[in-house]
Amino acid sequence: MPEELTLDIESLESAISKQNVPQFTLSSEELHYADLASVFEDLDDQGRSFFTQHINLDRFPNILAELPGSLIEETLERFDKTAQKEILGKLLDDDRADILQDVKAESRPQYLALLQPEEMEATRSLMRYDEDTAGGRMTTQVARLTPQMSVREALDLLKESYDSAESLARIYVVDKDERVVGKLRLRDLAFSTRSATVEQVMQEVDITILATADQEEAAQIFSKYDMTLLPVVNEYGALLGVITHDDILEILEEESTEDIEKMSGIAGEQSEETYLNTTLTTHFRRRFPWLLILALLAIASGYVMLRYENVLNSIFLLALYLPMVVAAGGNTGGQAAAMVIRAMSLGELEEGTTRKVLIKESLLGVMLGLVMGACIAVITILILPLFQPELPLAVSLGQFTIAVSVALAAQITTSTLTGALLPIGARAIKLDPAVVAAPAITTLVDISGMVIYFTAAQAILNIA
Amino acid sequence: MPEELTLDIESLESAISKQNVPQFTLSSEELHYADLASVFEDLDDQGRSFFTQHINLDRFPNILAELPGSLIEETLERFDKTAQKEILGKLLDDDRADILQDVKAESRPQYLALLQPEEMEATRSLMRYDEDTAGGRMTTQVARLTPQMSVREALDLLKESYDSAESLARIYVVDKDERVVGKLRLRDLAFSTRSATVEQVMQEVDITILATADQEEAAQIFSKYDMTLLPVVNEYGALLGVITHDDILEILEEESTEDIEKMSGIAGEQSEETYLNTTLTTHFRRRFPWLLILALLAIASGYVMLRYENVLNSIFLLALYLPMVVAAGGNTGGQAAAMVIRAMSLGELEEGTTRKVLIKESLLGVMLGLVMGACIAVITILILPLFQPELPLAVSLGQFTIAVSVALAAQITTSTLTGALLPIGARAIKLDPAVVAAPAITTLVDISGMVIYFTAAQAILNIA
Known part of the structure; x- marks a missing residue:
């Protein structure tokens, strides 16, 4: 942020905390409405009262339009009917419709009644469209x-x-x-x-x-x-x-935030407030559901491990590579999913390109799997003997290395494909591709990783 | 994409594949340059030759400006000097500077020599700024x-x-x-x-x-x-x-893509080409490094598991919840990191807010940890007995449940804080917060998860 602006924001904040009206008037006239809105958002109840009492009413409509939806109603209620009428009348029509959509349904008619008949008509017609459609975003002022x-x-x-x-x-x-x-x-x-x-x-x-x-x-x-x-x-x-282009900027920011949040297993609508102003309860509510679901799903991986008790106990050295093989699937699947989801968001993957994506990711999966398998094989053969690993007599270090490397290669190949397939499949059945992403994929490939790893180990034991 | 446009794109593509000049001229005059550029990008060498031979030179500068950097030089080389001069002369000054930056350094002077003295001067001065600075993005046409x-x-x-x-x-x-x-x-x-x-x-x-x-x-x-x-x-x-606003749209898209890719463990510069047009080698090169690094780091988790062989063998039922406790840390840490990184990208977390973030995430970590621990305790006590679990005589189901729940709560609390701390710490030492995100965090909390889980189990065994 440019230096002068920061200084002005500080003087505004100090004016509010000291209840200094002349200084408040001066600073608030100088600042941009976007800065005024972010200062207002951070105030406590007393500060907000002071702000709404002394702010120039000509400047308030633009400030109101910048506030998060959850603050709209309580902020409007700080003004009397005459002031409310003036503020609502001075809003741009698309901002006005957005603001009235943020107000509780039962108080909406009372605010609409404050508008000129023409404005009321325009606002009503804008409110007919969902907030996340082209109609919900447009302005009629043309x-x-x-x-x-x-x-x-x-x-x-x-x-x-x-x-x-x-x-x-x-x-x-x-x-x-x-x-x-x-x-x-x-x-x-x-x-x-x-x-x-x-x-x-x-x-x-x-x-x-x-x-x-x-x-x-x-x-x-x-x-x-x-x-x-x-x-x-x-x-x-x-x-x-x-x-207009400022709406497009907002849409792009919203959609990118949505993708990032969903890919990280955060549920529900994104908060209109900043990270710090969002309440603990809201943060909790958005993070808890996937955390619980994924935890329950992860028990399936544990169940697989439990079933292979004999294999693990026969070659306990398997534990050394178990987390690696399992996690490699999550990592490569997450990479593939991120690439595909982002390409979809940027409109690069129209319907009908699925076959091309699958060919690309299959080849990539095989390449990554083979190279990673080879790397781990080399490392194992060169370095592991230094630690004098305990292997059962019947199993050679070579056999052990082959089992681990083959399992790693198989896990990476299949997980890469899974990571690419899930978002495409989700879109095909009209689900949001980002929802099924990273954590869900990780869980799925965790299970397959366990199965692949222990199956490979079992095979070596059967040979031995 | 609007219906009519798709049809036109198809007729252009068929004109190119049939080498039908009149139809190509007609379609190429009707289409938007952005569509022409994306058709051009998807063509093979023969198609591109046909395209550059027959395209109206007045239209080509805008098309060229839309092409990915890697295609610029080979495309310019398809034209003779006179045509190159015409194309470069008709470009907007910021596009021209971008294009000359995409050309190999040794061929740059030859292209600059084609410009009028005034254009050359403006282009040179624009090229002085890095591509990702305000100066590198501006146009001088004011x-x-x-x-x-x-x-x-x-x-x-x-x-x-x-x-x-x-x-x-x-x-x-x-x-x-x-x-x-x-x-x-x-x-x-x-x-x-x-x-x-x-x-x-x-x-x-x-x-x-x-x-x-x-x-x-x-x-x-x-x-x-x-x-x-x-x-x-x-x-x-x-x-x-x-x-201008179209540059800002591009910047926002680039920065969001960068965040998403880095958070998913994809290394290096993002591809200027679409997902499908990016070569397999480029995809491989960007995914392989983190995959390998994370795999090597995951061996540390395996080492922890190996060390606790005795504990696991005493209560093998621990295997049932092991993946869950470990993964819960990765999931909650990933959530916290995503929230903090996105808030940073949107400019919501200036320096000096670190303490507030840490308080928030500590509280959230404790809340999530306690509630998740309680959920798993209830599920374990109610459901596990139905499967007649095998516990050593000295350990009661109650003790086992306490160990698992406490470990889960501790893992979630610490991992949430780790997920928030790492991006903040990265920024403090001038690293990109997104680089240290999801997969790196997952690896770190995987290790801590193993340690926490087995320590809790060891404690129960010591009591028994």
């Missing part, structure tokens, strides 16, 4: 022109909406059924003959997205085609709004 | 005005640069030392009195970034402050260029 207008008429119309700063960066041309027929930049009008028609200076719109499409699809299209704005349409092609 | 200009003069000046589409969305006001003093949107000029000065209609610029700053910092500032453009300055505050 300048609309018609193809037959002259450039002069268009400029006059736009001048009136100069204030609504949001809409001049996104000028669309729609026909009488509200279908998108073109787009314009302000420069196309400003530098054109005033008598030309909008149709003559507009550009084609190639790419739009359905309001019901998933937000991840919107982000992929946006990022692939280097877009500035993505127009959102209904099933008849009518323009409903646009998704 | 419109610059001076504060004393009138609005009319400013508009006339901008009209001349109408063609360089990039620069009109970013108009900055600089003083005689090139220091940023303000910014403007085209609308501020278009809708103002022509005789006003630029100074009167411009807005303040609060946030800039140093050219040498890390690209991740640029992305964090951009995303936190909902920016459209981030001005890049040198140490004297002189404007060098701007970072």
